[in-house]
Amino acid sequence: MIPEEHVEEPISLSLTPYTGTWTKAEAAHLLRRTMFGPTLQQIQQAVTDGMNATVASLLTLPTTNPPLTYSPDEAVAAFGTTWVTSVYPSSNQSVTDNARGNSLGAWMMERCNQQTVSIQEKMCLFWNNHFGVEGSSDARAIYNLHNLYRQNCLGDFRQLVKDITIEPMMLIFLNGTTNNAFSPNENYARELLELFSVGKGLQVGPGDYSTYTETDIFESAKILTGWVVEELFSSTAPSPVANFYAILHDANNKTLSNYFANAVISNNGAAEYEDYINVIFQQPDMAKHICRKLYRWFVNYDLTAAVESTVIADMAATLEANNFVIQPVMDELLKSEHFYDMSVRGAIIKNPIEHMFSMLNATSSAPNFSLASNYEIYLQIFAFNMVLGMHYFRPPSVGGWTAYYQTPSYSKLWANSSYIKLRFDLSTYLTLTTGIASGTNNFKIDALGFVNGLSLPSSAPAVIDDMADVFTPKGLSAANKLTLKFILTNGQPDFEWTLQYTDYQADPGNITLSNPIRQRVEFVLYRLFQMPEFQTI
Template sequence: MDRRQFLTLSPTRHKTAKAPFGRTDSGIAPFTGAFDTAQAVHLLKRALFGASPADLSWAKGLGSMDQVVDALLTPLATMPSPPVNNYGDDATGIAPGATWVNAPAYVRMEDDPLGQNRQRSYKAWWTGVMLNQTRSIHEKMVLFWHNHFVTETQTVTDLRYVYKYNTTLRQHALGNFKALTKAITKDPAMLIYLNGNLNGKTAADENYARELHELFTIGKGPDSHYTEDDVRASARVLTGYRVDENTITSHFDSTQHDFTNKQFSDFYGAKTVTGKTGPAGETELDDLLNIIFSQPECAKFIVRKLYRFFIYYKIDDAVEQNVIAPLADIFRTNNYEILPVLSALFKSEHFYDPLNMSCLIKSPIDFCIGLCREFSVVFPPASDYMNAYEAWDYIRDFAGKMLQNIGDPPLVAGWAPYYQEPMFHEMWINTDTLPKRNMLSDYLVQGQGAPHGLKIDVLAFADQLSDPGNPVTLVKDSLDLLYRVDVSDSLRSFMKNSILLSGQSPNSDYYWTDAWQAYKGNPGDAATRTVVESRLKAMYKFIMDLSEYQLS
């Protein structure tokens, strides 16, 4: 999918372009333009998974862009209820419907059926949490950090640790990045995933130390000049961390710690971590992070990742100078607090630049979860855990088949569309994944093929729009919410005349108006209901099958 093709759909888009092909010289100065439907939907779809009519009404009702951003950036105060046993037999005695996250350790068999059952339970649970997100960016940031501080359930294997890793991301998702890095460094799942629990003074394991620099803090950019000696020194700092499967926690074993001094390169100011003995050896981690976080490239690296996740994958010289550098300054000035960076980004003129308002291809999670949320697809309640988990897993499985299997990114670097040049997010769309996207939307809009009656209630969706009895307004409101690019007048006319009016004269808008009013006057009548429902299903199927629906 070529984004430039979308930019040719509407001549009005080119009038606001500051440079050809989507490049712009806008920066992080506060946005002062109108905050109308287009801007509100743009903000909602970048900060949340999808945007429903109720979300749009909420945003516009707050009155100002600043208020909406502040509300969306409010961290969640409580953790979601943990995953439960939805699989039946549990070797550790966890009853059906009870949570397994604090279950006793058990002896794993070769095929480990309990681990596989908990893996499915965990992934279904996380999908359910995303589907039931409130109006906060918190849930999307958990996914962002999962793609940044990657672990894989297939490698960790003990899902109790994996769940704790998820809670670590949640606790720090909108907090302090340095604190998150420290917490992840000692997280049991990460210690297992990158061999930190095997790192000892007689044989330092460099696996986590290398990723700490290369993927988690400094990156591999042209100004990232850490050395192999820095990796080796970091590995020695990190010796001694171990995991206890009975308490499901990590701890520091000073007898396994290398207490000699660790020298770092000129890139890190030639600083030294002074070796410490006994329990004090654990404080060397703080010394290491102080050295890493004093390097300006750390802030720039994280800001670039946020930019590619929330704005666009291409970072040219203008973006680096006008957006990345000043946001990195904000990040460092605020001691690596995440919220000030997000606030400045989402309130900036650059974020609302028309060329940044339709340039991302939805990730599979964004597509699947967003589709369900914006159409308010009804799932079984969490109390009906057997059916709820099965329904959640149905959506999770579709996203996995579209190349984004939560819990198991393919590599420690995360999902390739977030970093792989030159295609980046265009990798989400291919001849295999696009039909699967259309298949899911077709199943849901037709109410067929999905478990537990999952479907899009097209009547309820249309009824939330401003004037569903007017076919022109109905088409406009639907496209304003579901598409991020404008479409031609001929396409709008096709939707009205050929679908809603069933080929009637283009001047026969009353045909749809009468049909809608007949349905509203007697919603229990099957005949009048079928007339409008069948046409709405055809229209929304048509909308979701076009390439424009893939853009966020």
């Protein structure tokens, strides 16, 4: 049930640098779009640092450590060390692989939960959506693919497409590993053009999609023949590998359509795929497809004709001028007038991972137990996101999640009647119950830590104002704030909250004083997390 309204057009469609006011609203907008859930402190710091310095921080990639072994089911890598370059045991590989898969899923959630002021995690998820790979094989192959995104998330897009083309997980997923001269399999060839690079244009004739043709798919499948994935689940090799076999490669000339200037790709063995991708990237409209996807991910779903002819064209020009390196495009976009235009604030309904970590990260809630307990808790968080529609390593199709392409609903698809109920259940679970259990450890939202970090926690109105700043893109109405304050104060005058909080602060270890504070904040968060205003960024 999706009301579709005609909405206000943006006032500014320009990528020239934004020079307007720089307050918590603008800083929080920037951080919400590029991270999963900034804290009040991170927002305040961004106000202090200003836009340029904050964007510079966001576009700096931290170094991260790989996933660790935490399960006794892992037969090779020692507890607490990484398994990503470990061989498999010679028997019962599936037990070890399951342990590795769980470690990977848990680690991924830990990455999202412990984010610094960097765009890295949001970009990783972006590429994971763009290439749409269903990670289902040797856990090392899934990790290696992810690591490719992570290391190149702001880098050379052309090189990323080349690397992905012969990445073992992709060769498995789109059947490249069985694509050979004797019987080409066109699965990857098709998606490379349709989804990963130039993108599909309007169909203008039989098998003619105005950016490529069915003939191109047929011919390019042959270009990509000869690659075979080996050493999957190997007990001797540290990683699955893609090997090129000339005997499986179609050595004939391949002729592309007029969309590629009728280019002829001649035999170049293991480097031929690079020749082909270089040709693809020469197509005039090449840069636009990926810029549209970046725009939908970071700004707004609605690619109007006006946006297409201004913002997208300008982003594409920047991408081309920078030899397809993504970083300058993001730098320009995140500092642009258009990005801060009021018309696009709050224009995106959170995806499940944004929803999950906007609750956890903004309240600085992270499990802090043993390695094994933390990973077990993160694994459950992984599963919650899966139930809510976002299995991190398995988009529903090679096109990614429907919310990023399905007209006219787009991100509304994340919050239909089934999912919204689960969202409310989840936020209830993380606020009002004992939370996610791992052995005797329980993890839930740290309401006390959260309220203590606010600007003036002893003031009920200030607490609610801070919450509106942290959790909602356009604030809350006076009536909604009153509702929340009524819950916080339990219907008492504001000074009663101040007294209660001051007593608690004087004796913070006293649970008879801290418990009521914690509970009131939990009740407020519970209610706030069910408000429509919380569902968008």
